[in-house]
Amino acid sequence: MYRPRAWIITIGNELLIGRTVNTNAATIARELTLRGVLVKRIVVVGDSIDEIATAVREALGSADIVVTTGGLGPTDDDMTMEAVAAAIDEPLVLNPEALEMVKKFYGEKGLPLTRERIKMAYLPRGAEPLPNPVGAAPGAYIIYSGSHIIMLPGVPAEMEAMLQEALKKLKPFLPRLCVVEEGITIRGVPESTLAPLLRRAAKSCSDCYVKSHPKGHEVREPVVEVKVLASAPNCETAKSRVRNMLGKLEALLNATHSPGKRGL
Incomplete structure (x- = not known):
């Protein structure tokens, strides 16, 4: 029986300098393994568009599933969506559904939409936004050249809240194991x-x-x-x-x- 292969790409300079423990990789690897997926590699890269895009391209060359965490927030060093868009040669576009998610999050708190907040609604063209029930930044899901790419936040509480829903996207493609x-x-x-x-x-x-x-x-x-x-x-x-x-x-x-x- 064929078992899909996965790469996990965790993103953030805070991981590389040892400030933050990479619990996200362990959580995702465990959840994928229990669903019959073979996790072949866990990669940590810094906040660099080129490095993230290179890691994603390498993953797409050998993995059926690519999960990224980190780099979805409002600051200048949050660049995962842009990097994934570059890796799959698609433009970064304002996603109306993602924008509604961001607008609702800040609107409930009486805060206006700023350029930094709207930034979180830009996704690679063709990507489906994933709701974030805990935080502001939506995730995203896209199939590219037969590979499933899931983009999740780096904050563990947000990532964990979104992971189970994200994995439902993969269920039809996972082995019956x-x-x-x-x-x-x-x-x-x-x-x-x-x-x-x-x-x-x-x-x-x-x-x-x-x-x-x-x-x-x-x-x-x-x-x-x-x-x-x-x-x-x-x-x-x-x-x-x-x-x-x-x-x-x-x-x-x-x-x-x-x-x-x-x-x-």
Whole structure:
């Protein structure tokens, strides 16, 4: 079964200088993964039209879905819409529907439309505005040369409020897959000791992704969280694959380590 590929492009100098933690990328990657999408790359670029446009062009060359966050606001360094327009060779135009969204947001607060506020209603020609229930700047959605481009704000509260609605645009194009993730915590066994057991267990499921995450000291107080993610046409099969994998791992642990010396 073909699984669409995605790039996530997060935009902002504040990310590059370490002032802001990039939580948006993690949230979007998680939501896409649970819908059967293969996230192939997460890119961070600064507030530069050329850099944003270059990243979008590169993404369109290999991804079915491109999600950008950041750069939709009223200031001069908010330039994502202009950059995406340049990347897909479309003009930036005033979108009447987006303008109504901006007008309503500020009108309810008794504030006039200024040049900076109207700026947020300019979208690449052909793009559909996405309502922002939390903030002022609309997002946008457009299909270009078979790729779906979603443009979301960078403020996490706004991005999260819009993400689920934006993902509904993709639903008809997503695979009919159920993705399930479960895990166990293993105490008293170093990650290096678990590594060959994980390798053996993983061979039994080609549709599973197994990953260990050390939480304690490797030798003095080993604590390892093991996560298994599996996909299948239905959730019952996906859950069964995950639990079978975890069961195999526990059986291998019991065969090689005394249960009394570790905790699950």
